Amino acid sequence: MAPSHIAVVGGGITGLSSAWHLVRRFPRTPITVVEKEGRFGGWIRSERVEVDDGEGHRESMVLEAGPRTLRPQSKAILELIHLLNLEDSILTVPLSSPAAKSRFLHLPGRNGLAQLPSSFTSLLTSPLSWLIVPAIAREPFKASNRPNGATDESFDSFLSRRFGPEFARCLGSALVHGVYAADSRQLSTRAAFPSIWIAEERGNGSIIQGFLRNTGTSEEPTYDLGTIEATMKGVSVYSFKNGMYSLVDALLKALNSRPNVRLLPNTAITSLTPKGKGKLLQVVTGSETLEPSHVVAALPLPQLDAIIPSSSPLPHLTANPASSVTVMNLVFPPSPQPIHPPGFGYLIPRPEVPFPYDGKQPGILGTVFDSCSVGDQDVPLGPGNPPLKRFTKVTVMLGGPYNVTPEHISVSTVLRHLSLHLSRPLPDPVLMRVHNHRHCIPIPTVGHVERMEELNRKLASSPWAGRLQVVGAGATGVSVGDCVKAGRNVGSDW
Numbered sequence: 001m002a003p004s005h006i007a008v009v010g011g012g013i014t015g016l017s018s019a020w021h022l023v024r025r026f027p028r029t030p031i032t033v034v035e036k037e038g039r040f041g042g043w044i045r046s047e048r049v050e051v052d053d054g055e056g057h058r059e060s061m062v063l064e065a066g067p068r069t070l071r072p073q074s075k076a077i078l079e080l081i082h083l084l085n086l087e088d089s090i091l092t093v094p095l096s097s098p099a100a101k102s103r104f105l106h107l108p109g110r111n112g113l114a115q116l117p118s119s120f121t122s123l124l125t126s127p128l129s130w131l132i133v134p135a136i137a138r139e140p141f142k143a144s145n146r147p148n149g150a151t152d153e154s155f156d157s158f159l160s161r162r163f164g165p166e167f168a169r170c171l172g173s174a175l176v177h178g179v180y181a182a183d184s185r186q187l188s189t190r191a192a193f194p195s196i197w198i199a200e201e202r203g204n205g206s207i208i209q210g211f212l213r214n215t216g217t218s219e220e221p222t223y224d225l226g227t228i229e230a231t232m233k234g235v236s237v238y239s240f241k242n243g244m245y246s247l248v249d250a251l252l253k254a255l256n257s258r259p260n261v262r263l264l265p266n267t268a269i270t271s272l273t274p275k276g277k278g279k280l281l282q283v284v285t286g287s288e289t290l291e292p293s294h295v296v297a298a299l300p301l302p303q304l305d306a307i308i309p310s311s312s313p314l315p316h317l318t319a320n321p322a323s324s325v326t327v328m329n330l331v332f333p334p335s336p337q338p339i340h341p342p343g344f345g346y347l348i349p350r351p352e353v354p355f356p357y358d359g360k361q362p363g364i365l366g367t368v369f370d371s372c373s374v375g376d377q378d379v380p381l382g383p384g385n386p387p388l389k390r391f392t393k394v395t396v397m398l399g400g401p402y403n404v405t406p407e408h409i410s411v412s413t414v415l416r417h418l419s420l421h422l423s424r425p426l427p428d429p430v431l432m433r434v435h436n437h438r439h440c441i442p443i444p445t446v447g448h449v450e451r452m453e454e455l456n457r458k459l460a461s462s463p464w465a466g467r468l469q470v471v472g473a474g475a476t477g478v479s480v481g482d483c484v485k486a487g488r489n490v491g492s493d494w
């Protein structure tokens with residue numbers, strides 16, 4: 001029997017995509033989406049601004065405070081784009097473009113940027129070949145060394161075992177800074193990089209052999225993709241002409257057009273309780289009490305922990321920490337010399353010493369060269385003849401394991417370090433936005449997968465009896481693709 005009423009708690013991308021898929025699955029069931037803030041979308045925040053250098057150059061630009069690009073591998077998002085008719089709004093970055101081919105590292109203590117290899121030949125000529133070539137040449141011949149009975153391991157320990165500690169520190173930590181703004185010594189390999197964990201098993205201890213033996217025959221659900229899969233051939237990453245919020249806007253429009261959906265912004269849930277022998281749940285907000293038959297909890301796990309009663313506790317909701325990140329959007333005026341080399345951007349590995357925060361260096365994790373990857377979001381304003389000189393937008397990410405308190409971040413220090421990384425003097429930015437995001441990216445620490453399995457067993461049993469599903473960045477994966485996929489799966493056994 002279809003649920004009699006579903007409440008979705010949390011109106012970020014997970015909650016909205018859950019509601020959208022639920023409305024398709026149960027077209028007559030009343031669905032209420034409850035969001036604490038006045039706006040929906042959670043961490044997805046795009047803004048269109050106009051910049052002016054005072055010398056006749058003007059440009060309309062998109063700035064992102066949260067996620068900025070998506071990977072075409074996530075079929076769940078491609079399906080959403082197709083179902084919401086968003087194909088004409090996407091902006092793709094081809095695999096052949098500099099943004100796809102050129103990614104850099106800045107190694108602390110060294111000058112400038114070192115380009116990461118993007119092909120077998122560039123592996124040999126890369127300034128990082130001293131680090132990468134010996135590590136990957138030895139790995140297939142190294143004896144299996146996963147500790148007996150290990151069910152998970154930190155990403156740093158995992159890479160150190162197979163490729164050596166320097167490889168793990170330089171490349172592994174930089175990758176984790178870029179995705180989780182976290183310390184790779186805390187992050188669960190099994191939760192964050194499941195395909196690498198499985199490759200080691202398939203390769204009888206060797207990750208490289210495991211990938212070579214991958215036949216790619218794993219069962220995938222069927223997605224409704226229309227022609228978008230063809231559009232995504234040869235694409236490295238993509239976004240939308242008006243930024244990531246286009247996805248949220250389209251979901252809100254689609255949900256608003258359904259008579260059985262009620263969207264409640266500015267409404268915080270204060271308690272969520274099982275009621276009447278598992279038949280109903282009680283959801284209390286400041287203004288009303290709902291009694292849905294089923295609930296999707298799509299809010300951060302510690303915030304879920306705060307609203308469930310101590311009489312029906314759920315395990316592990318506060319087990320993981322979350323990264324706090326400062327996102328700094330900078331727009332530089334047109335200048336005779338490029339601000340940065342062509343490419344996607346660069347990441348900075350953790351230093352050899354414990355994470356220092358001494359006020360002298362600002363705790364930069366990496367910088368994205370937005371104009372190079374999603375520059376087509378930006379439109380010069382003016383006659384266009386002679387061709388207008390373009391502004392450059394970059395985004396600097398700071399904080400995470402450096403534990404920098406936002407009030408200690410000095411813009412002039414950030415600009416000085418940026419200039420050192422890019423090995424060139426920088427003009428004053430014409431526009432700057434600083435966003436201090438507290439606890440914005442949950443960090444799945446070692447043991448996360450097993451903890452979530454235990455949580456799901458508890459949810460399936462009395463008093464919750466399978467009527468509450470817990471999804472979202474903290475439970476089912478942080479990328480927007482993971483969030484949309486989790487939303488697609490909710491309610492499949494209701």
Ligand SMILES: Cc1cc2nc3c(=O)[nH]c(=O)nc-3n(C[C@H](O)[C@H](O)[C@H](O)COP(=O)(O)OP(=O)(O)OC[C@H]3O[C@@H](n4cnc5c(N)ncnc54)[C@H](O)[C@@H]3O)c2cc1C
Pocket residue numbers: 009010011012013014015034035036037040041042043044065066067068069070267268269270298299300303307325327437440441471472473474477478479480481483
């Ligand atoms: C700076 C940054 C950059 C990122 N870059 C990328 C990227 O480039 N690509 C990518 O794929 N991913 C990226 N991510 C990750 C991705 O954006 C997030 O993991 C994802 O948006 C999380 O969505 P969510 O709906 O699960 O959670 P949230 O966005 O946190 O939404 C949860 C919602 O629940 C609401 N809520 C909380 N408590 C209550 C309550 N009591 N009652 C009602 N509502 C409540 C909140 O207000 C919020 O709107 C980035 C994240 C950040 C922070």
